[in-house]
Amino acid sequence: MLDRRSALFLGMGFEVLGAIAGGYYLGHAIDAKYKVFGGYGGPLLAVFGLVGWMIHLIWIVRKLEKEDESNESKPSS
Numbered sequence: 001m002l003d004r005r006s007a008l009f010l011g012m013g014f015e016v017l018g019a020i021a022g023g024y025y026l027g028h029a030i031d032a033k034y035k036v037f038g039g040y041g042g043p044l045l046a047v048f049g050l051v052g053w054m055i056h057l058i059w060i061v062r063k064l065e066k067e068d069e070s071n072e073s074k075p076s077s
Contacts, residue, residue, distance in 0.1 A: 008060065012060075015056070016050070016053045019049035019053040020049050021046075023046040023049030023050075024042045024043070024045065024046040026045050027040075027041030027044055027045030028041060028042035
């Protein structure tokens with residue numbers, strides 16, 4: 001059985017795939033309909049999705065570090 005941390009990092013692979021693919025297809029759809037980004041909407045929003053995922057990754061890692069620090073400071077019985 002997977003522990004919480006392993007399941008979290010396994011799910012992150014699907015998150016990054018969804019963020020990049022979703023950004024690409026959304027940018028492509030916006031380009032096709034409104035011609036806003038000059039043909040670069042797909043790659044541009046894919047990069048935005050990747051940057052957003054990296055921010056989310058940093059947030060999660062910091063949260064896990066805080067949990068580790070609080071667990072280490074508690075005396076074990």
